[in-house]
Amino acid sequence: MTRSRAQAPATGDGDYVDSLEQEMAGLGAEAAMDILSRSLAHAVRAAPCVPSRALVRFGCASIEVEWPAAPGTPAAPGLPRDQAEPAEDAADGLLAVTAPVVGTFYRAPEPGARPFVEVGDEVAAGQQVGIVEAMKLMNPILAEAAGTVAKVVVDDAEPVEYGQPLLLLRPRSEG
Amino acid sequence: MTRSRAQAPATGDGDYVDSLEQEMAGLGAEAAMDILSRSLAHAVRAAPCVPSRALVRFGCASIEVEWPAAPGTPAAPGLPRDQAEPAEDAADGLLAVTAPVVGTFYRAPEPGARPFVEVGDEVAAGQQVGIVEAMKLMNPILAEAAGTVAKVVVDDAEPVEYGQPLLLLRPRSEG
Amino acid sequence: MSAVSSAARPAGAGGPLFDTVLVANRGEIALRVVRTCREMGIRTVVVHSTADRDSAAVRAADESVQIGPGVPRKSYLYPPMIVEAALRTGAQAIHPGYGFLSEDPDFAQICAENGIVFIGPRPEVMARLGDKALARDLMAGAGLPVVPGSARTVSNPTDLYATAKRIGLPVIIKASAGGGGRGMSVVRQWDELLPTFRATRATARAVFNDDRVYLERFWEHARHVEVQVLADGHGNVVHLGERDCSVQRRHQKLVEESPAPGLPPGMRARLTEAAVRGALAAGYTGAGTFEFLVSGHDAAFIEVNCRIQVEHPVTEAVTGIDLVREQIRVAAGLPLSVTEEDARPRGVAIECRVNAEDPSRDFAPCPGELVEFVPPGGPFVRVDTHAYPGWRIPPYYDSLLAKVIVWAPDREAAIDRMRRALGEFRISGPGVRTTTELLMDVLADPVFRAGEHSTSLLRQMAGDATDHRAAG
């Protein structure tokens, strides 16, 4: 009872396919490319290794992707997503200072006092930039690298969870 | 994501062979591409090694993927066998004559008689090329188009299911 | 429950009842039947259309035969292809599931003529019970209460008016050959009577190829309660309690439960006794359902369904009995493996039907691809579904995506459990919409929670919603 799935479309030359093609065209470039790229993703995921090259064509439009040669390496398991967020910030060249524990973030040493840092401040590596209180323990938050405070992400006295970005630094230019 | 249900298979009687193609067309462009890409994914996963190149084409749209040559593994010849044959045949420009009903395929009008056709025979459109017996009814199998018998896929007296290719024709060149 | 001993194999016999059973259906019920066959050591052949070639039932079966294109008339409703497939694969019996050919006496007859066991009642019994007007007469004769209505089918306006006058408005006009909620119309005004009569006949002619209709008094706020029976060829008939299927949208069941909530004292015994009496009167064999309307202390027989039903799992959940297994045993000539003692229900079970329908487009079926499909699980939750991630819902068939069945010691806990289960069901994909939200509304409805609802629940809920909008 073998079945010939692949055969169906192949023999389908004629009016039906023409009208399908019209429909495809009628979807507009965005929708069509979306369909095609998702289809491509299917194909790429199917293999245990990364392709060297892929081409998606729709009429005059095309997308071509080439992957670097990774000799003999099986599909690299992608990075766990918990490293993705800082990476995004990194795209802007910013460095996130994250909460090392679950707790409450404080910008100042005590209520009413001046914050450790403000946007625009220059900080040195190891300089305290805040506090996260957990189980009544005050955990100092230190800048990992020297830089300028670009943004304070979490407001004073707000709850934070592990790994949550507290503020963003623009690292001091090395060049 | 609207799809044009208007293209769903016509309910007209008789033409079973066409209805496979109709059905494919009736699914709409997105579904069609999806089936193709999933078939491709199936094919890629099925092989013990990664293909070197795969191409899915649907009218004006196409997806082409190339994989790097893995050292020590021979380049995959292509699609897994049960899907590959018709596809390759189609690539050769062959047309399948399929079973319109579930039943038993007979190559000859009666036991011991000469087959309706042999490989290499020229057939006219509408010419009988076999029989599928179902519920004691003899259903004549007719060539849809003129051409040369390129291959007899199913042996005499073998069971067949709906839509199964029985023999392959090389359509008469129009040019 | 220890009396429900291993029912798969007759005592002393070495092998299973049948070597091979062919499943002449699709979707969740085809998979359901394959599952029980597998557990009984029976090989399965699933026939399928081209649209179902990647179906879960095909994947699960030992063998599959493609019998035709997507359109049912040329595949699942085409007896010669199914019988041919059975003969070719050596299947000794055919399980028809529900819908399609499951209640077609002609198909059962063709099976018999070809030496194949049809897993269901005998053809003549199905023919008699399948004619709704005839079945009502038969049951009235057996002493069952029936809804006031036309003695037989009504074929002309004179008859129509006379009958309607006798029984009084509102009336419901039903196709004799109808079923599954189709071919029914309610008439509340005299000036609607003739046009509705004509329209229903036309529909019946188009859909069932049989334009006979009959009239019944329409019970406005009745409950739909049905009794599950099992009968073998040795004169044994047992009932497995009742199900309430009052939550309906346009005569289509959405939520079913067992036992039926809020029945007046003595009603359960009256209904189950009536069903057993009716099954004996009809010479019934296999699994069957006797449907009743219940309003206050009144009850009336409506019809018999000569097949396994969509909602059979709620009965399985409270009794511990596999109904498909009993069907197969009976078809093989064995006596039932259960007694009424075994069938004593425990706790409460509810089923919700999750359909691929778009609430924003008046619940039109919506085919599409399931990108995400993660059914609920955990304690006392059963899911019967043929769907899986990546599966494309074909446009040819009914919109049932999954049945979620829960069990709990009491009704309140069962409702809470069902809300939990539906809440965690993840279904999404381009164009895919489901009835989950509607089901959640039903489960949260105070009238439903109190167990005081009737078949008009959904209309009332819609009315309330409209009122609220008007008030807001």
Add this chain to the structure above:
Amino acid sequence: MSAVSSAARPAGAGGPLFDTVLVANRGEIALRVVRTCREMGIRTVVVHSTADRDSAAVRAADESVQIGPGVPRKSYLYPPMIVEAALRTGAQAIHPGYGFLSEDPDFAQICAENGIVFIGPRPEVMARLGDKALARDLMAGAGLPVVPGSARTVSNPTDLYATAKRIGLPVIIKASAGGGGRGMSVVRQWDELLPTFRATRATARAVFNDDRVYLERFWEHARHVEVQVLADGHGNVVHLGERDCSVQRRHQKLVEESPAPGLPPGMRARLTEAAVRGALAAGYTGAGTFEFLVSGHDAAFIEVNCRIQVEHPVTEAVTGIDLVREQIRVAAGLPLSVTEEDARPRGVAIECRVNAEDPSRDFAPCPGELVEFVPPGGPFVRVDTHAYPGWRIPPYYDSLLAKVIVWAPDREAAIDRMRRALGEFRISGPGVRTTTELLMDVLADPVFRAGEHSTSLLRQMAGDATDHRAAG
């Protein structure tokens, strides 16, 4: 079962027992607890590591708090972060699941000091029962039969040899602080005694930070049978029957069932009575398990597990009782909602643990991405799993992918059903291998099917396979 009335809310009280419960666990058991809380109307907070931020439990919970990185020591085993998360989210109680901090009396103490209810026995009870040697003494004192062994922990070679001589080889050396199959070694030869003693102590020191070990006679072909008990703070203790967990690979359970097959007459009553007596003697509260070895007509207490167990669903399936619900009720100070009468088991339930392990690499855990994940369904099948298509199995935790639980009227039908269910489980992805095949082999094994297996079943099966290879 009608006596198991809606247990979620105390009679007369308007709201649920707790507003919010924090679940201090991961994987299927975290989801399991969230499910019952949802059904009881209780809000849930799930704490999770960075590796579990996309987990099913996190998706299902009302709120989640990321408490640390993937490595358990800095997240699921780090009490301050969990308590801080409970305080911040207003959780009144913490459910610890199994493993991790579930049997840590210090954690229970910290919870109490912070005004949070630990859902489990009192800290001092856990401390006493958590010390295996101490627990054995306590139970011996309460009249329970115990395995011949060292009176207390053994700390020097002189003691070691004297004890081993007294009880005779083979002996099993166990870490006092051990559990989950770790920290146990069997000694069959005298010359292995001292090296194994030293190795076990070293392991115990490394894994549990406690190098105390004790000795017991090792019962070569014993069954592992355990009794589930529930106890409240009002002096009520009920048992919910027993489970057989004899199918083990290296002291890790693979298949569990209830009731235990093939016990000699009177054994069931002896074990359940002993468990209830032990629970009363220990002042136990909540859900707990008393583990016994059974060999012929002999039985001996081994240890108490002070938590919900992986295999609790088999007891739920035969009794209809939600064990997590009872845990929560007891923790809230309510009496049990069930009596021994309610708990009378019906039919047979079996659980199989499907682990992400590679049989070709000696069952090493294999993390990977689940491309395809379609759990079985249908009649009388329950699946508890946190996995879903597209989920990436993290490398930090145990390899349990899913628990498949089936129920049937009798054991033979239950085994057939389990084979059907496992057979339809579709799990695949790059690098993903599972124990499904091994489980299928167990279910097909004639010794297992006859219910005559002991904890040495898998070694025997492996031996048979080797013999066959040698013979072939």
